[in-house]
Amino acid sequence: MIDLPNLNTILPEFFLFISGILLLVYGAFSNNKNFSNINILTIISIFICIISISFVPDNSSIANSAFVNSLFTNSIKTFILLLTFLAVYVSSNYLNKNQLNVFEYPVLLLFSVLGMLVMVSSNDLIFLYISIELQSLALYVLVALRRGSIKGSEASLKYFILGSIASAVILYGSSMVYSVVGSTNYQIIKEFSDQSYDNLILSLGLVLIISGIAFKLSAAPFHMWTPDVYEGAPSSVTTILVTLPKLAALVVLVNLLTNPFINQVETWVPIIIIISILSMAIGSISAIKQDNLKRLFAFSTIANIGYVMIGLVCVNDEGIKASFLYMFIYTLATLGVFSFIMILRREDRQLAAISDIAGISKSKPLLAVAITILMLSLAGIPPFGGFFGKLFIFTAAIESGYLYLAISGVIFSVISAFYYLKIIKAMYLDESSEDLNYNLDKKQFFIIVFMAFLMLIFVLYADSLIFFINYIYN
Amino acid sequence: MNLFFFLFSAIIVLSAIAVISSRNPVHSVLFLILAFVNAAGIFVLAGAEFLAMILLIVYVGAVAVLFLFVVMMLNINLEEIKFQVKKYFFSGLFVGLILLAELFFSFSNLDLIRNKNVMVTNSKNLTNTHQIGSIIYTEYFFVFQLSGCILLVAMIGAIVLTLRKRPGVLRQTVSKQIDRKKEDSIEIIKFKNNNAN
Numbered sequence: 231m232i233d234l235p236n237l238n239t240i241l242p243e244f245f246l247f248i249s250g251i252l253l254l255v256y257g258a259f260s261n262n263k264n265f266s267n268i269n270i271l272t273i274i275s276i277f278i279c280i281i282s283i284s285f286v287p288d289n290s291s292i293a294n295s296a297f298v299n300s301l302f303t304n305s306i307k308t309f310i311l312l313l314t315f316l317a318v319y320v321s322s323n324y325l326n327k328n329q330l331n332v333f334e335y336p337v338l339l340l341f342s343v344l345g346m347l348v349m350v351s352s353n354d355l356i357f358l359y360i361s362i363e364l365q366s367l368a369l370y371v372l373v374a375l376r377r378g379s380i381k382g383s384e385a386s387l388k389y390f391i392l393g394s395i396a397s398a399v400i401l402y403g404s405s406m407v408y409s410v411v412g413s414t415n416y417q418i419i420k421e422f423s424d425q426s427y428d429n430l431i432l433s434l435g436l437v438l439i440i441s442g443i444a445f446k447l448s449a450a451p452f453h454m455w456t457p458d459v460y461e462g463a464p465s466s467v468t469t470i471l472v473t474l475p476k477l478a479a480l481v482v483l484v485n486l487l488t489n490p491f492i493n494q495v496e497t498w499v500p501i502i503i504i505i506s507i508l509s510m511a512i513g514s515i516s517a518i519k520q521d522n523l524k525r526l527f528a529f530s531t532i533a534n535i536g537y538v539m540i541g542l543v544c545v546n547d548e549g550i551k552a553s554f555l556y557m558f559i560y561t562l563a564t565l566g567v568f569s570f571i572m573i574l575r576r577e578d579r580q581l582a583a584i585s586d587i588a589g590i591s592k593s594k595p596l597l598a599v600a601i602t603i604l605m606l607s608l609a610g611i612p613p614f615g616g617f618f619g620k621l622f623i624f625t626a627a628i629e630s631g632y633l634y635l636a637i638s639g640v641i642f643s644v645i646s647a648f649y650y651l652k653i654i655k656a657m658y659l660d661e662s663s664e665d666l667n668y669n670l671d672k673k674q675f676f677i678i679v680f681m682a683f684l685m686l687i688f689v690l691y692a693d694s695l696i697f698f699i700n701y702i703y704n
Numbered sequence: 705m706n707l708f709f710f711l712f713s714a715i716i717v718l719s720a721i722a723v724i725s726s727r728n729p730v731h732s733v734l735f736l737i738l739a740f741v742n743a744a745g746i747f748v749l750a751g752a753e754f755l756a757m758i759l760l761i762v763y764v765g766a767v768a769v770l771f772l773f774v775v776m777m778l779n780i781n782l783e784e785i786k787f788q789v790k791k792y793f794f795s796g797l798f799v800g801l802i803l804l805a806e807l808f809f810s811f812s813n814l815d816l817i818r819n820k821n822v823m824v825t826n827s828k829n830l831t832n833t834h835q836i837g838s839i840i841y842t843e844y845f846f847v848f849q850l851s852g853c854i855l856l857v858a859m860i861g862a863i864v865l866t867l868r869k870r871p872g873v874l875r876q877t878v879s880k881q882i883d884r885k886k887e888d889s890i891e892i893i894k895f896k897n898n899n900a901n
Contacts (some may be wrong), residue, residue, distance in 0.1 A: 240846070247788045247853065254860065293846050334864045341857050343860075347848065367854055371861035 239290045239299055241282045241529045243347050244385070249275035250340040257333025260654040263649070265331035269322050272336040276315045296354030296415060297524040303351050305702045306481050310350070313473050316344050316565055316677060323465030324572040329394055329578065330464055332374055337526035339470065342368035346478035353441075353489075355404040355414035358482060362400065362446065365459040365475060366393050369415045373463040385462025392455045396445035403438025406431050418449070433497045440501055441485065448528075449535045450508040457520075465580065468524060469568035472531050473561040478539060478559055484550055487542060495545055501687060502543050503635065509536030517649050523571050523582045526649060527564065530608065533646055534560045538625050540639055546628040552626045556619035558695075559688070563616060566681030569674050570597070584653060589662030597675065600682035601651050602673045606687040610643050610699035615688035620694075712745040724890040755793045883894045 237244070253275070283304050291298040305366055318336060325331045345365030352358040370393065374386030408414055410431045411422045416559055423432060444451040460468045479567060513533025520526040538560070541553030574581040591598035607614035624636040715738065722735040740763045747756035789796075830838075840848050 252773050296841060330862060333805065334860055337861060338864075341853060344853065356844065356847050357850075360854065364850060364854050367861070368857050371857070371864060372848075374865055376864065430833075443884075531716075621802065654900065 236287060236290060236292070236322040237330075240283050240294045241285050242279050242311075243344055245279050245282050246275070246344045246347065250337050250344065253333070253339045253340065257337065260333070265333060266322065267696075268333045268336055269318060270671055272340065273315055275340070280308055280311045289351070291454070293357075295417060296357050297351050299351055299406065301477065306350050306444075306696075307347050308650040310343065310474055310477060310492070313477070313498065313561060315338065315472075315522045317466070317470050317473065320569045320674055320677045321469060323674060324464075324466045327575070327578075328464060330466070331388065336373065338353070338368045338372055342372070343354055343474065346474055346475070346550070349478045350487070352480045353416045353485070355416075357612055358486075359397070359401055359404060362482075363397055364642055365478065366397065367448070372467045373459060375467065379462070381462040382464070383462075385459045388455050389459045389463075392445070396442045396452070399438050399445075400442030403442065405539065408433030410435075416485070416490040420492065421491065423493040433494055433657070434493055436486075436491050436497060437501065439623070440483070440498060441602065443479055443483050444505055446575040447476055447483070447535050448532055449505045449539065450512040450532055450668065451505075453509065453512060455530045456532060457525045457528040459597075460531075461524045462521060462700065465524070465568060465572045465582075468563070469565060469572070470528070472564045472568060473507075476531070476535065477557055478563060480553065483541065484553070488545075488550065492528075499543055499545065502539050503555060504538045505542060506539035506635065507619055507638055508605065509533060509539065510639060511536075514642040514646040517646065520649070521583050521585070521588075523574075523584060523653075526584070526653075527567060527571075530649075531564070533642065533669070534608075535694075536623050537620060537623055537639060538640070540627050540632070540635050542620075543632055543635065544626045546626075546630060549623075549626040549630060551703055552619075552622035554703070555696065555699055556623055557633050559615045559619040559685070562681050562684055562700075563604050563607050566600070567608075567679075568628065568679050569677045570601055570604075573674050584656050585660075587653070587655050588660035590657045592662075597678065600659070600679045601657065602654050603608075603676075603682040605650040607688075611647075613686070613689060615685040618688060618692055679699050709746065709749055712742045712749070715739075715742045716746075730772065732769060733771045734774055736763055736771065740768060741762050752832055754836055757833075 348361035370390045376382035448456040517529035541549040607616035610620045627636040719735040719738040744759040768782040
């Protein structure tokens, strides 16, 4: 008797796949004229997908537990889909203005998100590799979408070649793990490493897999591609790049380190410490001399990933919860920041230089206040959300005995405060040479203000958010 | 069996040397194809006939032909490459020595690599291809579908990045071609005879 798997387990992924294909067919036959229809349909399908997550049975698995769902993965998936919705919602005007309104854009985005959802649930190295490939391949194409620009082509080529090497490194590491364990399933790897935790080849495989995922997280010393790709990609794609894949890759890293490779703590903790300190240092110091906002926030991303990594070093639940809390706050704040970069235009040209935002406080006071709040939050100034993220991370580090990590984190966040404050200075104190020709539509304005509002009132819902993270992660 | 193994591996090594030493880049690619074909032969000897077929189809059929196209279309200047070889000689030597050391290390610690846990059972005496097929469509069904998804994304990407709709480009519109009627395209004009002069 064949027992059929409960297909509700993959319901969100299946739905996303089907809707991606249907949108592709609709787009191909509607002759590329009604991009707004496709955008609306994309948003509808994202929401139906969020609803379908509630039908997924808890703690269910398919394919010999290669694909596992829990309350935690379902919540992360919901958050990823919500972020996708925000990214689609905020970028429609930008895409129309920049002639990027091809119907393939939302379709590729949906396939990329499909890869991320599978990444979050994957409990098997093969599933992990295939899903990482799916999400990256769609993103390579999205980065290359602006064919005319030289920077865009350079960015996509760099991202494609380096990203393929990173995927190959992950695959090589997986093959080493398989060669000693004889299986790619996380549970079996853990059972194997319970007995022989000092296996050299297993550790080598682990190191290679960590390097590949650190590339996807753009953590130093695997960060070289980040500024170029973020600068060359269309701003709407950069908005996606800084939020969604980072969250999915963090979940993958946490799954790997705390489940199958928990016995190799001596191997991976020093690696994560080095990655964390290097990321914070490079992210904070290199950003100082950047004039381009997109490059600046690329380095800011690297630094923030460094802080997230501190939470992983603690090897306890407190640290990991702090990492996720930090990641949530970071993704929401950067989404607001990149929505702001999307609206900077002058004479049909997208802008991204710091000098271009000079004097915004006079023409758009509310916008300037919102951006100020986001900057202060990213810098970690007390009443805003970013401060609490850093607070929990550093507390977890000190409690686990990594005082030096917390101290270096504080030092580097002080350094990085310089360039966040530089942006505020440019908005309030500098004089503008010519007026910006905003194409500020209500959606983008709403998202920026909403994110700033979330950062502002973080104190009010911090308790319930922490309670929620405690509830889903156990 | 052993004889064939040494024959194939000798040809692989020799053609690999020929790939990097031949003056004409087209000859290099052809030697590369020779190396691939012989590697496929070694796979057949090892009993992995599916891998041998894949090697022939993917590497010889697609990758090597792609190489040939690139070499022929780009008109690569060999002197420049020779110059670059001198420039990167020592760093290349360094990497090569590391790889050689790794090879020695792994050969001296074969027991570390060899997997003692899982022995593949082949009770029904099925062929390699049959076994891979039976596992891909059952146990790894979802991964298989996902890889199909990757191919779809690659196809969409290739079309998005290369299909241009510019004015002035002549292209076929199938529906227009089918819609054409005799009345739209042919006009019958009757000439009067006296006008011919």
